[in-house]
Amino acid sequence: MTKLSIPQGTRDFGPEVVRKRNYIFATIRKTFELYGFQPLETPAMENTSTLLGKYGDEGDRLIFKILNNGAQIYGQAQMAKDAHELGLLLCEKAMKYDLTIPFARYVVMNQGKLVLPFKRYQIQPVWRGDRPQRGRYREFYQCDADVIGSNSLINEIELLKIYDTVLTELGLTSYQLKINNRKILTGLAELVGRPELMTDITVAIDKLDKIGDSGVRQELAERGLLPAEIDTIMNFIAVSGSNEEKLEKLGQLLANSETGLKGVEELRYIATSKLTTFNEAPVIDLTLARGLNYYTGMIVEVKAPASVNMGSIGGGGRYDDLTGLFGLPGISGVGISFGVDRIYDVLEELQLFPAAAQQGTQVLFFYPGESRMAEAFNYVMQMRGKGVITELYAENIKQDKQYKYAEKRNIPFIAYLEDNEPGTIFIKNIPAKQRFAIKPEELAEFDFG
Secondary structure (H helix, E strand, C coil), X not given: CCCCCCCCCCCCCCHHHHHHHXXXXXHHHHHHHHCCCXXXXXXXXXXXXXXXXXXXXXXXXXXXXXXXXXXXXXXXXXXXXXXXXXXXXXXXXXXXXXXXXXXXXXXHHCCCCCXXXXXXXXXXXXXXXCCCECXXXXXXXXXXXXXXXXCCCHHHHHHHHHHHHHHHHCCCCXXXXXXXXXXXXXXXXXXXXXXXXXXXXXXXXXCHHHHHHHHHHHHHHHCCCCHHHHHHXXXXXXXXXXXXXHHHHHHXXXXXXXXXXXXXXXXXXXXXXXXXXXXXXXXXXXXXXXXXXXXXXXXXXXXXXXXXXXXXXXXXXXXXXXXXXXXXXCCCEEEEEEEHHHHHHHHHHCXXXXXXXXXXXXXXXXXXXXXXXXXXXXXXXXXXXXXXXXXXXXXXXXXXXXXXXXXXXXXXXXXXXXXXXXXXXXXXXXXXXXXXXXXXXXXXXCCCC
């Protein structure tokens, strides 16, 4: 017999896990809606040409491509000029890598219908050919919120506040909202005299958490930077102090970079804003680079509490010309994403899921016998009408087995009828070991909380 399995990096979710995940989704969705974001969904797959070249070389390698149907393959291999073109010919579709590029594609295809600025949110799965490990999966959910068609930095502040609101409501503390600006990183590339290597520099810096200082130095050297240039980069990203102190030092270091100074001013507006308050205030982190090619302004990354070995649980940033990739230039946008799967692991480790997020059926009404089925069903429907999650046991078995079923399901209340006690409903609170006998007219007021 063949042993059943699922693809590596994917997971099944049982009822208890799904309830907890739905609690996270509901918290995020409620906050998105509160801030005026509209729901959107895009297909699980996109044309491969839509995705390739948008995430950098490393991102392109992680895109899951879908092989064309067999009948389409014959003859296509001989038409290809090189391996890249062969891949496009044989795999015309791919699973979406994130929600941002498909959103940009949607905006371009629907540009005549959208009222700008357009605020949308998406909660959907994405797929990446990554090496599976804790907190890193090949199929996982993203929860994105983006504002497109607006240059105002107030959007950045609101999106940071959304992070703060959601994570606080989920019970998290000591998380970190780290911010930087890609224009500052452009200024850094200009500072070392290697503006053409700006992407190489940011990709290397982005790996600092994973490979450490020496690893970044080695990668920068492999990408063609000289030892003195590497020292300048490492000293730059090591600038420390409060947000105000970092901004002051950055202004001095980037005095000869117009782009870099613009990034400093944008970051100053966001980091020192008095428009709102934060439970965990954003902190400027110059090591934050986010290697995705399309970011042009503020970038943000949310780190889990240090007590949990998890790392990033969200991120995003400003992109000035993402739709330009699809022939519609000049539309600026900014967005953030929540990593739900990692947030789940963090909440689980810290035991922060409330009882309400784990509650399924509240009451199991025992099998009443055929003669009283209509009566019992009426009581069950009354409880459901009150919003009490109720099941009617439909099989004629002994009550002790029904009771064990309720215990195994962690159902806190049972209800039943006794033939020798007409006009009475018996209710038992299993955890509290309390038994009640009530009249049918009292059922509407009984507390099953």
